[in-house]
Amino acid sequence: MRRYRVGSLFTVAILIITLFFSTLFIAEEMGHHDCTGEDCPICATIEMCISVIKECGAGLIVVMSVSLLLDFVIEKAEVYKRNNISNSLITDKVRMDY
Numbered sequence: 896m897r898r899y900r901v902g903s904l905f906t907v908a909i910l911i912i913t914l915f916f917s918t919l920f921i922a923e924e925m926g927h928h929d930c931t932g933e934d935c936p937i938c939a940t941i942e943m944c945i946s947v948i949k950e951c952g953a954g955l956i957v958v959m960s961v962s963l964l965l966d967f968v969i970e971k972a973e974v975y976k977r978n979n980i981s982n983s984l985i986t987d988k989v990r991m992d993y
Contacts, residue, residue, distance in 0.1 A: 914951055917944035 921944050928937050984991065 910951060910955065914948060914955075917947050920944050921948075 921941055924937055924941055928941075930938055
């Protein structure tokens with residue numbers, strides 16, 4: 896279980912770094928870029944960064960929502976397990992023959 900958590904955190908970190916640098920590249924190049932024509936590599940990279948932000952942004956919202964929902968359900972299941980242990984006179988070893 897721990898291995899999956901580390902892998903998930905690594906994937907999320909890579910995704911956040913990618914989104915950050917894509918946004919940084921767009922902000923840096925949009926202001927002072929002089930387009931060289933139809934096959935401009937900077938314009939192609941900017942379009943690719945915008946595409947990455949659109950696709951990952953929507954996916955990130957879905958992943959975070961599912962993750963929070965799953966965490967909530969697991970927490971409630973653990974609370975239910977702890978509270979579901981019934982205490983009776985027999986399980987508490989109470990003698991009733993006085």
